[in-house]
Amino acid sequence: MYTIHPIHCATIDSVKGKYTYLTDMGSAMAIPAISFLVTADDPDEDTVIVVDTGVQEPDGDGTVIGNEVDLGGPEPIVDGLAEQDLTPADVDYVILTHLHHDHSSNNDLFEEAEFFVQRAELDAAKDPLPPMAEYYLPENIDSLDHVETSIVDGGYRLREGIEILLTPGHSRGMQSVIVETAAGPHALIGDLAYCEHNLNPKTTSFVDASGREVQTTPLNWDYLPPGVLVDLEECYQSIERLRKRVGEAGRLVGGHDAAFLGNSLP
Numbered sequence: 595m596y597t598i599h600p601i602h603c604a605t606i607d608s609v610k611g612k613y614t615y616l617t618d619m620g621s622a623m624a625i626p627a628i629s630f631l632v633t634a635d636d637p638d639e640d641t642v643i644v645v646d647t648g649v650q651e652p653d654g655d656g657t658v659i660g661n662e663v664d665l666g667g668p669e670p671i672v673d674g675l676a677e678q679d680l681t682p683a684d685v686d687y688v689i690l691t692h693l694h695h696d697h698s699s700n701n702d703l704f705e706e707a708e709f710f711v712q713r714a715e716l717d718a719a720k721d722p723l724p725p726m727a728e729y730y731l732p733e734n735i736d737s738l739d740h741v742e743t744s745i746v747d748g749g750y751r752l753r754e755g756i757e758i759l760l761t762p763g764h765s766r767g768m769q770s771v772i773v774e775t776a777a778g779p780h781a782l783i784g785d786l787a788y789c790e791h792n793l794n795p796k797t798t799s800f801v802d803a804s805g806r807e808v809q810t811t812p813l814n815w816d817y818l819p820p821g822v823l824v825d826l827e828e829c830y831q832s833i834e835r836l837r838k839r840v841g842e843a844g845r846l847v848g849g850h851d852a853a854f855l856g857n858s859l860p
Contacts (some may be wrong), residue, residue, distance in 0.1 A: 597859065599630070600631075600696060608661045646691055763825050817830060
């Protein structure tokens with residue numbers, strides 16, 4: 595069994611419709627960029643896993659690709675590890691859900707870790723569709739040449755209690771991580787869900803990363819996809835597959851959901 599520790603890497607200010615498929619386009623919304631530290635519950639098991647490596651430091655004007663960003667860079671990740679008495683050198687594995695800049699910008703922190711990335715995602719990052727090009731930073735892709743990187747094709751069982759699933763839609767090769775916890779399986783699903791509204795479209799409001807209550811347009815849907823995606827149908831198929839995999843006892847954990855900050859999971 596494992597415990598998941600969300601690390602708040604940055605706060606990105608933008609508009610809600612960018613994250614909830616053209617819904618509530620005029621609403622301001624602050625989302626956190628989150629890395630997830632995964633540690634074993636067994637004191638005799640010292641495996642340490644990090645899922646995603648956060649966002650880059652903002653430019654001199656405080657922005658990243660046009661959005662205002664607070665924090666960013668390696669320091670919040672180092673601090674988050676230190677809260678669990680760990681350093682980057684203690685991390686055995688880094689799993690990148692995908693290679694967008696806000697999930698893969700501090701890879702060089704983990705020189706001693708083995709990285710896992712989907713082949714389809716690496717191919718997409720090296721030759722991105724024009725609308726997706728700004729999300730892939732060449733330096734992040736190049737950084738994988740300087741660490742031990744394992745290329746995954748589809749599903750992969752990393753070890754007992756840790757499973758990787760190919761879950762495309764938001765990006766061509768996005769992958770999710772199934773973590774077996776004391777409260778059942780938790781799926782770290784990257785950008786298939788940014789906030790509560792994605793997974794619970796009927797909700798009327800939620801609290802964003804700034805502590806502001808964001809009013810939502812309730813929808814009679816099972817799932818509200820992200821606003822940034824490469825394949826709408828694949829987003830739905832990936833969510834359906836993940837929900838089936840974790841079952842009623844499981845939980846889907848989005849990569850930008852402020853509801854998960856401040857507490858370990860479960």
